[in-house]
Amino acid sequence: MNKHFDLDRDTASPASAATPPAALTRRTLLKASAAAGVLMLSVELPGTAAAATTAKPGGVATRDASHDAATALNAMVQVGPGDTVTLVMPRVEMGQGTYTALSQLIAEELEVDPTRVTLQHAPADDKRYGNPALGAQVTGGSTSMATAWLPMRQAGAAARTLLIQAAATQWGVAPGACRAENGRVVHPDTGRVLSYGDLASAAARLPVPALDQLTLKDPRDFRYVGQPLLRLDAPAKVEGRAQFGIDVRIPGMLIAAVAASPYFGGKVKSVDTAAARRVRGVRQVLNLGDLVAVLADHNGAARKGLAAAKIQWDTGPAASYSTATMEAELEAASHREGATARTQGDVAAARSKGARTLEAIYQQPLMAHAAMEPMNCTVRLSRDRCEVWTGTQVPTRAQAAAAEAAGLKPEQVEIHNQYLGGGFGRRLDADVVPQAVRIAKAARVPVKVVWSREEDLQHDVYRPYHYNRLSATLDAQGHPVVWQHRVTGSSIMARFAPAFFKDNIDGDAIRDAAGPYDFANLQIQYVRQEPPAGLTTGWWRGVGHMQNAFPVECFLDELAHETRQDPLQLRLKLLGKHPRAQHVLKLLADKAQWGAPAPAGQGRGLALTQAFGTYAAQVTDVAVAADGTVRVLRVVTVVDCGMVVTPSTVEAQVQGGNVFGLSAALFGNITVKDGRIEQSNFHDFRVMRMNEVPVMETHIVPSAEAPTGIGEIATVLSAPSVVNAVFAATGRRVRKLPLDPETLRA
Known part of the structure; x- marks a missing residue:
């Protein structure tokens, strides 16, 4: 069996979900430094830098030999005067609740209320x-x-250990006679108390314990982990104080409205610069060949100036390209043998x-991200320095891209990361x-560049169009003894991280x-087929798990129907090596009343996944009207994602993932005509309205395993569960998304 690693791989295998990464099982160090009376702690993760890649513009990922694993610092906690606790966040917050959950982990071991933790965006490093x-x-x-899960707790425990030791030294007692509670160290025998702020300077001068000398709290004693804590970033967002990339303002900046060529590979043919300049507030009009930028005192003037410019475009080398062209090329390519990514048994003999x-063919279209906050970036540039304000999932990739564009070294570029108004994989690209x-x-x-919604939708980095050929051979009892799946489509990995595109196989695809x-007996193949230059594909919420769950789970339902088996029972038979998956399915059957008959015109569909280390399954109930319109009535999801840090966030992520995934399954479709994207805004790129959102139930399996991923799970399950429900309601099998009411009319 061939294994191909990629940047969005699972965080844990089913068998090792509770096992920390190998780097954490070895002796690692905590460093402390005294700076203005501040205790600063960093957790080192040997192996982190050894795998580090520095992404350069154009998608070239190269190893940086200067990243010495012995000095790779993963996160920093600061305890200072006034009892302040600051966490320099190694991850970004884009609505998934990371800031709150990581603060809970630190606070749990440090024995402080999570609401006392102040957060800072980490610099690019x-x-x-x-x-x-x-x-x-x-x-x-x-x-x-x-x-x-472990590094944050270890950082909190190390800080707690040092603070207790500092207090014990000052009092002349044994550290074991003291305890930490509510941001203070207490000596119960004498009633003496010192705050963390009072102890920070002394604690910073003490030798730091190795990780294997730390005592982490027993989960049974957790006070904050596992509790439905209110989001720490919510008040600032509700009150309008939180700063997203689109909110940035710096002295002397101009606002730039931008129009890049809507044609793949197209160039500017003409622009009415004089007309644009006549708009009050417009200061500059730039023609950069592939785009036009109008700079003004404010956004309104910039937009009006751009409209007045009446840009004419050269249609470029792909002017005749269309969705029909893409589908024909994918269909033709899918007949090629392809590169074999995985084999098992003797397929031919079986x-x-x-x-x-x-056999069946399943297709998924191009898809945009359509994050609420459009792409934006603010830049201040001098001869030897560049400052960038933006919201990005990849600060160092953004830093490298800015450096190349500015003609500087990466260390001359400073990234000021901001809150992200939605990521979904779009902000893994820093274009x-x-x-x-x-x-x-x-x-x-x-300059502050803010894309319009039209610019954002027509210059996205799209989820690839995937063309799937599936085949299953059944024995006399109707049991599948051979599974073959050939995936044909664009390779994100070849562009984003070519070092991991090996043997013509995209491991994520x-x-x-x-x-x-x-x-x-198993055979998995991959055929790479790219669209024209300028139509760029990229990561989309759920990544490869989502792309393949639709064909796999729906084809499995076809097998169950053809062999007159219950879809849930067939899955249970094929999951003998995955008891956690079996438990999830059985719990789902109970919670969703799987065996109960559905009313006339309604159907119930099932889907299962093991993705990002998490086991999850979903039942969706739909009603199909006589005109073919599909209404989703109820979605029941069961997840086993290990120990849960913030239950309310898990539920919110499942709900949001469902809305995201259902929107794509019901309406989502990016199409191409005459060498350009047809859709331009939410009138022709539909998402679910509030009145269309179904009743949603989320059930979390109690677990003592280490936490695994949750932010993309529901999106993986949405399309197959709703499509299987449509079949149950109508008897019509949908193999191409999005759902088309015309094909479902009674």
Whole structure:
């Protein structure tokens, strides 16, 4: 069996979900320094930097040999005067609750109320803030909690240990005679108390214990972990105090409205600069060849100036390209043998002995992210320094891109990261950063670039169009003895991290191409087929798990129907090696009343996944009207994501993931005509309205395992569960998304 690693790999395998990363099982160090009476602690993760990659513009990922694993700092906790506790966040907050959950972990071991923890965005630094699961400073792949579970607790425990020791030394007692509580160290025998702020300076001068000398709290004694804490970032967001990238203002800046060529590979043919300049407030009009930027005192003037410019475009080399062209090319490519990513057993022999073979083709379209906050970036550039304000999932990638665009070294670029108004994988690409640097360089003034919704939708980094050929051979009893799946589509990995695109296989594109199921004979293949230059594909919420759950879970339902088996029972038979998955399915059957008959015109569908280390399953109830309109009535989800830090966040992520995934399954479709994207705003790129959102139930399996990913799980399950429900209601099998009411009319 061939294994292919990629940047969005699972954080833990089913068998080792409770086992910390290998780096954490070895002796590691905590460093402390006394600076102005502040106790500063950092957790070192040997191995983090060893896997680090520095991404350069154009998608070239290279190893940085200067990242010495012995000095790789992952997170920093500061305890200072006034009892302040500051956490320098190694991950970004984009609505997934990371800031709250990581604060809970620190607070739990440090014995302070989580609401007393102040947060700072981490600077761009793979060496100190790299994600050990992804090898660089990246927030993605649902890895934040899995990779923070031990380091954050260890940092809190180390700070607690030093503060207790500092108090014990001052009182002349044994550390064991003292305890920490509510931000203070107490000596119960004498009633003496010292606050953390009073002890920080002395604690910073003490030798720091090794991690294997720390005592972590027993989960049974947790006060904050596992509690439905209110989001720490919510008050600032509700009151409008939180600063997102789009909110940044710096002295002397101009606002830039931008129009890049809507045609793949197109260029500016003409622009009415004089007309744009006549708009009051417009200061500059820049023609950079592939884009036009109008700079003004405020956004309104910039937009009006851009409209007045009446830009004419050269249609470029792909002017005749369309969705029909793409589908024809993918269909033709899917007949190629492809690169074999995974094999098991003897497929040819088992096929020849099987009773019958079933085949199907499943297709998923291009998809945009459409985050609420459009792409934006503010840049201040001088001869030897560049400052960038933006919200990004990849600070060091943004830093490298800015450096190349500015003609500087990465260390001359400072990234000021902000809150993200939605990521979903879109902000794993930093394409807006070099664009803003180019504009600032040409304008010679600080510039804030804000994309319009139209620009954001038509210049996205799209989820690839995937064309799936599936085949299953059944024995005489109707049991699948051969599973074959050939995935054809664009390779994100080849562009984003080419070092991990090996043997012509994109490891993410074929992820879960057989689900978590046990097939005696198995063959997974990948065929790379790219769209024209300028139509860029990228990560989308759920990544490869989501891309393959739709064809795998729906084709499995086809097998159950053809062999007159209950879809849930067939899955249970194929999950003998996954008792946690079996438990999730059985609990779901009970909570969703799986065996109960659905009313006329309604159907109930099922889907299962093991993704990001988490086991999850979902039942969706739908009603299909006579005109083919599908209404989702109820979604019941069961998740086993290990020990839960913030239950309310888990529930919120499942709900949000469902809305995201259902929107894509019901309406989502990015199409191409005449060499450009057709959709431009939410009138033709639909998302669910509030009145369309179904009743949602989330059930969390109690667990003592280490936490695993949750932010993308529901999106993985949404499409297959709703499509299987539509079949149950209508008897019509949907193999191409989004759902088309025309094909479902009674």
